[in-house]
Amino acid sequence: MSDLLKTPLFDAHVALGGKIVPFAGYELPVQYKNGALKEYTAVREGAAGIFDITHMGQVRVEGVEALIFLQYVSTNDVAKLVDGQVQYSALLNEQGTFIDDITTYKINDKAYYLCINAVNRHKDVAHLQAEAVNFDVSITDESDETTLLALQGAKAQATLQALTEINLESIGYYKFARGKIGLAENISGGIISRTGYTGEDGFEIYIPNAMAVEVWDALLEQGAVPIGLAVRDMLRTEMGYALYGHEISDKVTPVEAKLMWITKLDKGDFIGRNAVKARKTEGAKKRLIALKLTERGIPREHYKVFVDGIESGEVTSGMHSPMAGGVALAYVLPEHATEGNVSIEIRGKQVPAERTSLPFVRSNVQK
Amino acid sequence: MSIPAGLKYTKEHEWVRIEGDIATFGVSDHAQEALGDIVFVELPEIGRKVDAAEAYAVVESVKAVSDIYAPVAGEIIEVNETLEGEPEKVNTEPYGAGWIAKVKISGHSDELMSDDEYTTFLEE
Missing domain, CATH: 2.40.30.110 (Aminomethyltransferase beta-barrel domains)
Structure with missing residues (x-):
């Protein structure tokens, strides 16, 4: 028996000729029937590619001390965020090496949303919960209820606009909006951020699992091209974006990984700060x-x-x-x-x- | 799935065309489909002697590096240099312009399958 999980879109991937492989505990398509290179071309040369990245984890951090908690557990300066803004950041351990890299979404001063790597989900949640004991904050793992799609490429905005009342033009880079996404009458809310992992313009779309098939099908109907894991990795590597387990891990600090730009040593104390400071002084290994x-x-x-x-x-x-x-x-x-x-x-x-x-x-x- | 008659096939999904003491090697349609888009082919040196089932070439797809095994023993006498610039020929014409190498046969293999036997093998 396989212990691998399926996303709500598993049947849709199989129907599209997806070649299914185990990845981060899930069964996901490495490519679809037309092959990786055609998928690559679609994203880089003007279409909109759609990626099922539901395997990634989502954690809600809420409470009156949400901001000071996140300042303590993550490397970037969370105080710089305005409501509706996203920030690339990291969780470090006391040795200053990576527990994970994350994106932090600020809903308001008392509510944040973290997007974390699938492979680190349980480790991250346990770490956050352990640290949260000292703060007036609650940690909720919403990963199992949330479908995450990425829509990337020059046509991403036009493709997605047909499906939502949110004015996408008003969402700037690393900003997000919440609102209705989908076509059915009883659609519920979701989050759309202008973020991605490809180097193309595009969005990441967080929706409840119950809406996954409807939104996926509607985006395909609008001309989006399904893209598998192989091309996702090609696109991010071409941009030089770090991937946990490759460029970053619990063996390296931000000093080695060229990620000091998300590590704000002067923002106040945070986990791993002293170790990173020391590494910076002694020099990268x-x-x-x-x-x-x-x-x-x-x-x-x-x-x-x-x-x-x-x-x-x-x-x-x-x-x-x-x-x-x-x-x-x-x-x-x-x-x-x-x-x-x-x-x-x-x-x-x-x-x-x-x-x-x-x-x-x-x-x-x-x- | 194309499995032309007149060729012999291996369990590793290579094909071989034997004409006198010369054999032409390639990978089957099934193999190219399983490999996915091929983006690099490392060809053997001319003059290299290979045994049956020895890795003589490497093909790389977007995600994977795969050894390609010689269906029969022989000495490499010609390689398909077209594949250095157009590796995708292995995908588009696995039995034609996507051939990989030719050898002067030095030994035969009793492991080879006919097209019918290979068809049955794939179905199993």
């Missing part, structure tokens, strides 16, 4: 860099990276980008972050690479 092969080949996760012939680190995410070729995110020794000739070992051969800036392909996000 390794550094995350972006690499592009200068000869044919595809870098893959865990391939070794050499600098001037010395083994320096390994690839954390690698792929063949249809637009940029063989690209990789990799950790290397700090002294190799900017100096020395880089190569990636592929099946015993050293394939030369060069350091490059991120994103690997142009982002179309309107900030």
Whole structure:
């Protein structure tokens, strides 16, 4: 017997020819019948791709001390958020390494909503509940009741506008609105944020499970193209976005992971702050860099990276980008972050690479 | 699912066309579909000697790296360099322009299946 979970859209994925794989405890489509490259093209070249990312977790944080609680458990400055704004942030442990990376949605001063990684859900919720004992705050795991869709690509706004009374034009980058989504008479409310993991304009849509099939079907009817996990990973890697278990984990701090921009050391005390401060002073143990092969080949996760012939680190995410070729995110020794000739070992051969800036392909996000 | 007559097939879903002492290798329609969009093919060196069932090439799809095994033993005499620029030919024409390598046969394998046997194998 499989212990894997199904999202409310499982049958819809199968009907669309989805190739189902186990992922983060769920059975999810890695690709649909037309193949990954066509899906990639749809998102990058003008259509709207729709992704079932229901596996991700949602946690509601409510109470009079919601703000000071989140200031203490997360790295970014939650006080900077206005109502209806989203912020990328992280949960660290006392060692300053990652428990998870998250997005924080501010509903109001006493109510926030966190979107967390599927693989970390139970760990995150247990951690938040343990820390919440010292605050006047309640933690509610709404993951099992919530369907999360991402709609990404140039046509995302036009595609979604047909389904909601929310004026999408008024939702800025990393902002959100709450309101009715769907076509039926008895539709209930949801959250639409202008966020994503692709480098394209688009939205993430939080709805109750009961609405999942209706909204999914309506978006397909509007011309949205279903996109599987393989292309989701390609799109995020091309942007250089970190993924838990790859670029970030409980082995690295924000200093190594290039995530000091979401780690506000001067906002006041928070879990992991002292450890991150110390790491910043003593210097990173390794550094995350972006690499592009200068000869044919595809870098893959865990391939070794050499600098001037010395083994320096390994690839954390690698792929063949249809637009940029063989690209990789990799950790290397700090002294190799900017100096020395880089190569990636592929099946015993050293394939030369060069350091490059991120994103690997142009982002179309309107900030 | 296309399974042309006149070719032999392996349990690893490769095909081989034997003409005299020359064999042409490729992957079956079933294999290319299971692999998904192929974005890279690593071809063997000319002159390399391979045993039957030895990995002689690598194909990479969007998500996976897969070894491709030789249906019969032989010496690589030609490789399909077109695949370096157009790896997708393995998907679109697995039995034609998507062939991978040719060998001068040095030994035969009794593991090969006819098209009918391979059809039955896939159904099982």
